Amino acid sequence: MPSPHPQPIGTLFKVLDVPAAELGKYPNLVADLSQGVVDVALIRGVFSTATMDTVLGRINRGEHGLVVSPQSTADVEAPQVTLFGQGITPNDVDRRPRNESQAAYHAHAEEFSALCRELFAGVEDYETRIDSLFSSISGGAKSAVPRDNLGRLFTPSTIRRLSPGAEMNLHVGNYFLSTPAYKYLQPQLCPHDQLSFFLPIDPPQAGGEIEVFELEFNDPRMPKRPTGDVVAATVEASMRFESYGPGKGDMFLFNGGRFYHRVDWVVGPRPRWTIGGFVSLSKDFKTVFHWS
Numbered sequence: 001m002p003s004p005h006p007q008p009i010g011t012l013f014k015v016l017d018v019p020a021a022e023l024g025k026y027p028n029l030v031a032d033l034s035q036g037v038v039d040v041a042l043i044r045g046v047f048s049t050a051t052m053d054t055v056l057g058r059i060n061r062g063e064h065g066l067v068v069s070p071q072s073t074a075d076v077e078a079p080q081v082t083l084f085g086q087g088i089t090p091n092d093v094d095r096r097p098r099n100e101s102q103a104a105y106h107a108h109a110e111e112f113s114a115l116c117r118e119l120f121a122g123v124e125d126y127e128t129r130i131d132s133l134f135s136s137i138s139g140g141a142k143s144a145v146p147r148d149n150l151g152r153l154f155t156p157s158t159i160r161r162l163s164p165g166a167e168m169n170l171h172v173g174n175y176f177l178s179t180p181a182y183k184y185l186q187p188q189l190c191p192h193d194q195l196s197f198f199l200p201i202d203p204p205q206a207g208g209e210i211e212v213f214e215l216e217f218n219d220p221r222m223p224k225r226p227t228g229d230v231v232a233a234t235v236e237a238s239m240r241f242e243s244y245g246p247g248k249g250d251m252f253l254f255n256g257g258r259f260y261h262r263v264d265w266v267v268g269p270r271p272r273w274t275i276g277g278f279v280s281l282s283k284d285f286k287t288v289f290h291w292s
């Protein structure tokens with residue numbers, strides 16, 4: 001069910017809506033987002049529509065070589081979230097022992113960088129663009145993808161397909177900081193909220209907006225199951241949220257560490273395609289990391 005009654009944009013959250021060309025005016029946007037000075041940034045036109053269309057064409061023709069990671073069921077035809085690449089967050093399908101899954105994660109991370117370069121070949125290189133963007137809004141910090149204690153790379157991003165008839169469940173980013181997969185990552189990060197970012201490669205015909213709720217990580221108002229999990233239906237029916245629909249090639253960068261969020265049901269024949277991950281400054285604030 002879609003959530004009822006979104007609030008007008010800017011009612012609940014401090015929103016910055018800015019063309020990518022004007023980002024120079026916000027040299028500390030990452031720190032501002034992770035400390036509550038700004039909550040949500042819509043950065044318009046980070047990649048051109050033509051670039052995203054080229055990438056989409058290659059994906060649709062199966063010219064990507066990426067590992068396909070369904071998140072809810074091994075039945076790849078079932079409506080669900082599917083990652084292209086392997087993500088760091090837990091899912092319901094990967095039941096391998098943690099060491100095995102973690103080793104595969106790092107191997108796929110190395111692979112992702114190379115395959116993503118090919119996916120964006122001849123248009124604007126994804127990593128180059130993202131690195132310069134993150135560096136420009138992080139007070140001059142150098143943009144990098146983190147590595148674990150053995151020198152293994154985390155994945156810079158993942159591509160996500162949300163099928164028609166599927167949603168992305170309510171979740172919150174700071175929760176992941178204490179999961180086993182973050183054992184060697186969390187100590188490298190500054191103590192502020194981690195951020196989330198994504199860029200639509202192809203928004204759906206309808207639906208698929210990101211909904212950001214007023215409910216915060218560790219919020220005493222959180223309705224809980226006996227297992228400690230959030231009762232998403234209660235939050236969606238009773239708490240306020242704002243709904244955003246960034247366009248093809250825009251970047252949606254927000255405090256997804258602090259605020260619970262979900263992606264609304266995709267309506268129409270086409271899936272919703274995005275690429276993105278998480279962002280945080282390093283412990284010494286000299287590096288801005290992104291990973292997925």
Ligand SMILES: O=C(O)CCC(=O)C(=O)O
Pocket residue numbers: 160168173196197198256261262263274275276277278
């Ligand atoms: O890729 C998306 O559309 C959603 C991303 C998201 O929910 C997150 O980064 O936490």
